[in-house]
Structures are given as C-alpha cells and as structure tokens.
Amino acid sequence: QSALTQPASVSGSPGQSITISCTGTSSDVGSYSLVSWYQQHPGKAPKLMICEVSKRPSGVSDRFSGSKSGNTASLTISGLQAEDEADYYCCSYGGSSTSVFGTGTKVTVL
Amino acid sequence: QVQLQESGPGLVKPSETLSLTCTVSGGSISSYYWTWIRQPPGKGLEWIGYIYYGGISNYHPSLKSRVTISVDTSKNQFSLKLTSVTAADTAVYYCARRDKLGAVWDWGQGTLVTVSS
Numbered sequence: 261q262s263a264l265t266q267p268a269s270v271s272g273s274p275g276q277s278i279t280i281s282c283t284g285t286s287s288d289v290g291s292y293s294l295v296s297w298y299q300q301h302p303g304k305a306p307k308l309m310i311c312e313v314s315k316r317p318s319g320v321s322d323r324f325s326g327s328k329s330g331n332t333a334s335l336t337i338s339g340l341q342a343e344d345e346a347d348y349y350c351c352s353y354g355g356s357s358t359s360v361f362g363t364g365t366k367v368t369v370l
Numbered sequence: 371q372v373q374l375q376e377s378g379p380g381l382v383k384p385s386e387t388l389s390l391t392c393t394v395s396g397g398s399i400s401s402y403y404w405t406w407i408r409q410p411p412g413k414g415l416e417w418i419g420y421i422y423y424g425g426i427s428n429y430h431p432s433l434k435s436r437v438t439i440s441v442d443t444s445k446n447q448f449s450l451k452l453t454s455v456t457a458a459d460t461a462v463y464y465c466a467r468r469d470k471l472g473a474v475w476d477w478g479q480g481t482l483v484t485v486s487s
Contacts, residue, residue, distance in 0.1 A: 298474070300415075305464060305477035305478065305479055305480055306415065306474070308473060308474060308475055311469075311473035312471060312473070351415075351417070351474070357420075357428040358430065358431065359405075359417040359420075359472050360417065361407075361414060361417055362414070363414050364414040
C-alpha cells in the first residue's frame with residue numbers, strides 16, 4: 261500500500277485559485293468515491309475539509325471544493341486567503357478496510 | 371463533536387512496546403469508529419488502524435504484525451499498542467474519530483512519542 265502522490269508545494273497570490281492533485285491507483289482513488297482532504301497548520305492537528313470526494317462538512321468555507329477523475333482526486337481553493345497557508349493531505353479508502361494518505365502538499369500564499 | 375485526548379509515555383526504548391490511550395469525551399465510544407494516525411517529525415500522515423466498538427478492527431498492512439487497537443467501553447477509552455519499536459516509529463500519534471466511510475472528523479491534539487535508548 262503506497263502513499264497517494266501529491267505535489268510537494270503549490271503557491272498562489274491572495275484571491276487566486278489553486279488546485280492540489282492527489283494521484284492514486286485503480287485500487288484506491290480510482291475505485292471508490294471515498295476521498296477526504298485535511299488541512300494542517302503547523303503544530304496543530306489536521307482538520308477535515310472535504311469528505312466523499314466533494315462533500316463539505318458544516319463550517320468549512322465554500323471556497324474549498326473537491327473532485328475526482330479516474331485515479332486522481334483534486335482539491336481546489338478559490339479566493340486564496342492568507343489563512344489558507346497550511347499543509348494539505350488527501351486520504352482514500354484503500355480496499356480491504358484500509359485507508360491511505362497522500363504525501364502532503366504545502367500551500368504558500370504569496 | 372467529541373473531544374479526544376491522548377496519553378502515554380513520551381519516550382520508549384527500542385525493541386519495547388509503545389502504549390497509548392485515548393480518552394473520549396462528549397460522546398459514547400460505542401457509537402463510532404475510532405482510529406490512530408501518526409506523523410513522523412517533518413513528514414506526512416500515516417494511517418495505523420481503526421476499531422469499531424463491537425470489536426471489528428483493521429490495521430495498516432506494514433504494521434499489522436506489531437499493532438493492536440482495543441476499546442474499553444467502561445472507561446470510554448481506546449488504546450494503541452505497537453510492539454518491537456524502532457527509531458522509525460518516532461512520531462506524533464493522533465487518536466481520532468472516523469466515520470464508516472473513512473473520513474476523520476475529530477482529532478486529538480497529538481502526542482509525540484520518541485523511540486530512543
């Protein structure tokens with residue numbers, strides 16, 4: 261079970277939109293609509309931002325959206341704000357009742 | 371939203387057993403799925419395993435031979451045991467509540483466990 265692949269870093273200016281990719285295989289991301297995304301600020305626990313590919317938990321800004329195509333899931337942050345600067349992790353059902361996280365992406369607001 | 375708090379030794383010797391407990395408040399442990407996730411310093415998240423109060427559990431394939439997650443409903447706690455630890459097991463360990471579909475909704479603050487002699 262290998263970690264899902266994410267870009268190490270993504271950056272954007274305030275107000276812009278950025279997209280973080282999360283690439284897995286046909287055994288995980290490609291086979292299930294069970295991808296979640298987490299935001300983690302330094303020294304803090306992660307926070308659920310998206311579940312089941314595109315569902316936003318109550319209280320999460322609608323600037324965050326998720327999608328999936330084939331073996332790749334994506335998180336888009338629109339109207340980028342300084343507070344969005346953090347690490348982001350995807351996670352997918354990996355089959356056989358397991359989960360697998362992505363490698364993580366550091367988002368920098370320029 | 372439930373609250374979770376990890377507790378246990380912050381230092382474990384190589385080859386010994388890492389033991390952590392997570393105390394759940396604000397909700398019954400009998401109602402959800404519970405999970406352990408770890409994060410080595412400066413690195414990404416790694417799923418360790420989960421348990422449902424009825425005893426259903428599953429673990430990361432690479433850790434399966436060394437990991438046990440258990441539930442104590444009388445104390446509203448669940449626990450992690452990881453045997454034969456090495457320096458590679460040094461990490462911040464998070465306990466958390468997940469749903470049936472795998473999304474992790476509530477997290478503890480995390481506790482750093484260092485494996486060193």
